[in-house]
Amino acid sequence: MGQIDPKAFRRALGNFATGVTVMTATDRDGNRVGVTANSFNSVSLDPALILWSIDRRSGSKEVFLNATHFAVNVLAVDQINISNNFARPAEDRFAGIEFKEGAGGSVLLPNCAASFECELHETLDGGDHVILVGKVVGFSDNGKPPLLYHQGAYSAVLPHPGHAIDPDSHKKEASSCDERLFDNMHYLLTQAVRAYQNEYYPKQLSSGLSTSEARLAMVLLGEHGSTKEEMLKEVGMPMREINIAVEALKLKGFLKCVEGTLSLTEEGRAAAGKLASIASNHQTEVFKKYTSEEITVFKKILKELIDRDPDPNS
Amino acid sequence: MGQIDPKAFRRALGNFATGVTVMTATDRDGNRVGVTANSFNSVSLDPALILWSIDRRSGSKEVFLNATHFAVNVLAVDQINISNNFARPAEDRFAGIEFKEGAGGSVLLPNCAASFECELHETLDGGDHVILVGKVVGFSDNGKPPLLYHQGAYSAVLPHPGHAIDPDSHKKEASSCDERLFDNMHYLLTQAVRAYQNEYYPKQLSSGLSTSEARLAMVLLGEHGSTKEEMLKEVGMPMREINIAVEALKLKGFLKCVEGTLSLTEEGRAAAGKLASIASNHQTEVFKKYTSEEITVFKKILKELIDRDPDPNS
Numbered sequence: 001m002g003q004i005d006p007k008a009f010r011r012a013l014g015n016f017a018t019g020v021t022v023m024t025a026t027d028r029d030g031n032r033v034g035v036t037a038n039s040f041n042s043v044s045l046d047p048a049l050i051l052w053s054i055d056r057r058s059g060s061k062e063v064f065l066n067a068t069h070f071a072v073n074v075l076a077v078d079q080i081n082i083s084n085n086f087a088r089p090a091e092d093r094f095a096g097i098e099f100k101e102g103a104g105g106s107v108l109l110p111n112c113a114a115s116f117e118c119e120l121h122e123t124l125d126g127g128d129h130v131i132l133v134g135k136v137v138g139f140s141d142n143g144k145p146p147l148l149y150h151q152g153a154y155s156a157v158l159p160h161p162g163h164a165i166d167p168d169s170h171k172k173e174a175s176s177c178d179e180r181l182f183d184n185m186h187y188l189l190t191q192a193v194r195a196y197q198n199e200y201y202p203k204q205l206s207s208g209l210s211t212s213e214a215r216l217a218m219v220l221l222g223e224h225g226s227t228k229e230e231m232l233k234e235v236g237m238p239m240r241e242i243n244i245a246v247e248a249l250k251l252k253g254f255l256k257c258v259e260g261t262l263s264l265t266e267e268g269r270a271a272a273g274k275l276a277s278i279a280s281n282h283q284t285e286v287f288k289k290y291t292s293e294e295i296t297v298f299k300k301i302l303k304e305l306i307d308r309d310p311d312p313n314s
Numbered sequence: 315m316g317q318i319d320p321k322a323f324r325r326a327l328g329n330f331a332t333g334v335t336v337m338t339a340t341d342r343d344g345n346r347v348g349v350t351a352n353s354f355n356s357v358s359l360d361p362a363l364i365l366w367s368i369d370r371r372s373g374s375k376e377v378f379l380n381a382t383h384f385a386v387n388v389l390a391v392d393q394i395n396i397s398n399n400f401a402r403p404a405e406d407r408f409a410g411i412e413f414k415e416g417a418g419g420s421v422l423l424p425n426c427a428a429s430f431e432c433e434l435h436e437t438l439d440g441g442d443h444v445i446l447v448g449k450v451v452g453f454s455d456n457g458k459p460p461l462l463y464h465q466g467a468y469s470a471v472l473p474h475p476g477h478a479i480d481p482d483s484h485k486k487e488a489s490s491c492d493e494r495l496f497d498n499m500h501y502l503l504t505q506a507v508r509a510y511q512n513e514y515y516p517k518q519l520s521s522g523l524s525t526s527e528a529r530l531a532m533v534l535l536g537e538h539g540s541t542k543e544e545m546l547k548e549v550g551m552p553m554r555e556i557n558i559a560v561e562a563l564k565l566k567g568f569l570k571c572v573e574g575t576l577s578l579t580e581e582g583r584a585a586a587g588k589l590a591s592i593a594s595n596h597q598t599e600v601f602k603k604y605t606s607e608e609i610t611v612f613k614k615i616l617k618e619l620i621d622r623d624p625d626p627n628s
Contacts, residue, residue, distance in 0.1 A: 004361075004362040004450055004451075004453075006359040006360050006362070009359060009453060010356075011455060012428045012430070012453045012455035013356045015388050015428035015456070015460060016332075016333040016335070016355075016356075016388050016428065017332070017333045017460045017471055018330075018331065018332055019329070019330040019331045019332065021330070039355045039357070040330060040355070041330075041332070041352075041353045041354070041367070042324075042327045042353060042367075043367050043440040043441060043443050043445060044367070044440050044441025044442045045323060045324060045441075046320050046441065047441045047442075048320070048323050048441075049440060049441045049443075050327075051365075051440075051445070052355075053355070053356075053357050053358070074330050114326045114327075114329035114330065116326070124438055124445075126357040126358050126363060126365075126447070127357060127358025127359075127360065127361045127362075127363045128359060128361075129358045131357060131365070131438075133440070136323060137318075139318075140326070141322065141326035142329070143465070143519055143524075144329075145511065145512075145515060146329060146330070146464065148331055148462075150460065150471050153473070155471045155472060155473055156471075156472040156473075156508060157331055157462060157469045157470075157471070157472065158469060158470040158472035158507065159467070159469055159470075184593060184594075184597070185510070185597045185600070185601065185613075186510060186514060186593065186597070188613060188616040188620070189506060189507045189510060190507055191616075191620045192615075192616040192617075192619040193503045193504055193507050195620045195621075195623035196500060196503060197459065197500070199622065200500060201459060205457055236473070279498060279500065283500070286499070286619070286622065289618075290615065294611050294614075294615065297611045297612060298612055298615045299499075299502060300608075301506075301604065301608065301612045302503065303502065303506075305509050305510055305600070306502070306505045306506055306509045307509075308513065308600065309508075309509035309512050
């Protein structure tokens with residue numbers, strides 16, 4: 001198979017969706033660190049062991065290796081700003097962040113989906129990363145909907161259809177359970193989204209852009225020029241992914257950066273325009289059978305559902 | 315912190331959402347194995363290393379340790395049946411499954427989101443599991459929507475709102491980008507689902523049942539009695555989680571199992587009924603402002619969107 005291209009490998013790895021964690025520790029000299037990581041996973045139930053990997057080039061590595069403990073903060077879906085905060089270099093990443101101290105100087109962030117306080121159990125060689133194995137000495141389980149990371153973009157969890165194995169069951173014979181489900185708005189909404197995506201995503205992928213490249217290009221199409229910092233507020237992607245997507249779009253000749261301001265080239269506008277057309281043609285096709293009154297009612301209810309949420313981040 | 319309760323620890327770990335993989339290998343004697351695992355993660359880009367952990371009690375462990383290679387098949391959202399197939403004991407898990415041979419006798423399943431062919435690089439001690447580190451020698455990147463595993467149940471990925479950091483931006487000043495988004499049905503649908511869930515999930519959690527327990531109880535409420543095998547077809551959960559949820563519901567006195575047939579007790583019916591009431595009261599509350607004509611139009615469009623999908627599993 002020869003050499004593995006790290007960029008293509010990293011992109012392939014992005015297909016494995018994961019939660020997002022912030023790892024924290026304080027070393028023996030009182031240096032406190034926090035880094036966003038998605039390499040977390042469970043290892044053993046008895047003893048309770050978990051692991052994650054830190055980049056050997058990370059400025060926080062030494063603190064983690066010199067600390068007796070670290071904490072795993074599993075982020076909830078409304079904590080994108082926390083994820084971004086700990087994913088980037090900053091003078092003091094804990095400035096303005098509320099937290100309490102966990103075991104051995106680790107830091108517990110509030111409102112996470114779960115957290116684990118760990119004793120540093122072992123460090124193992126992991127190529128350009130160091131694998132840290134932690135022995136769990138305490139944990140909290142808050143059950144909040146989690147933040148997800150998939151193909152370079154932040155995402156959320158959508159419940160899977162229950163009728164996953166027998167796809168036609170609801171068409172053939174409606175059981176009492178099916179009838180209840182079909183009267184349930186939550187079920188109808190989630191399944192409608194899933195069905196819409198199943199038809200739409202393959203069309204979007206035919207553009208040849210990755211999900212994160214497409215997302216960036218679509219947002220830039222509506223702007224005359226933006227800095228990366230402004231992009232961070234507009235697209236649900238970490239700065240690292242924005243940087244990678246920017247480089248990829250530059251290589252394709254779709255994007256230019258003049259004095260820190262990103263804008264699409266002519267070719268880039270054409271590509272993003274094609275994406276916008278794919279979305280709008282698909283929508284036209286799907287909704288052509290409805291009257292404008294029906295479409296107005298449908299959109300009104302969706303918009304009002306969105307506006308019921310006092311804060312989309314909570 | 316004293317002793318860690320393995321059951322509570324496992325449940326807390328379930329808050330970290332992950333993709334689902336099937337790991338495969340063939341040992342030097344030609345024994346072929348495949349197991350479902352969600353402990354997969356990336357380690358290093360250069361060299362290209364990944365890892366996962368296998369239970370020391372697994373019957374497939376020896377084959378993985380005696381094989382030169384293994385493959386990681388990252389499952390797509392429509393591959394629940396593949397996940398279930400490799401998660402349970404079976405005479406021959408590969409019977410009736412189409413596959414092609416990967417590097418060193420590993421097995422590549424078709425239609426996955428991604429796959430990685432790995433040389434077994436190292437095995438590390440991981441308590442009651444063994445950590446397998448693989449050196450990636452080949453991979454494929456298909457970009458399909460992935461199957462997720464969260465709180466014991468199968469799930470799918472929902473795109474995260476772009477306006478994640480500035481929640482009120484779309485209310486205060488509508489940029490041209492906002493206007494486009496608010497005319498985009500995919501955006502409206504995904505955001506409506508997210509807003510609905512943000513309001514509804516905390517109410518559901520107040521029942522004291524975990525997501526998987528609630529899911530099982532709700533399905534059993536519509537049945538007079540079901541075997542675990544029948545449950546596997548109805549709920550989007552692996553058999554292992556069904557077993558755990560069944561035990562938990564039994565302990566609470568909510569469920570009984572007579573000659574392999576599961577049914578809710580009186581108390582269980584009351585608890586599941588309460589869950590059903592929570593769902594239906596929430597729905598009534600949210601939709602009370604609409605006329606029955608508006609609700610009819612809204613439901614009709616959602617149902618027809620669902621029915622456009624020729625096969626909910628694809």
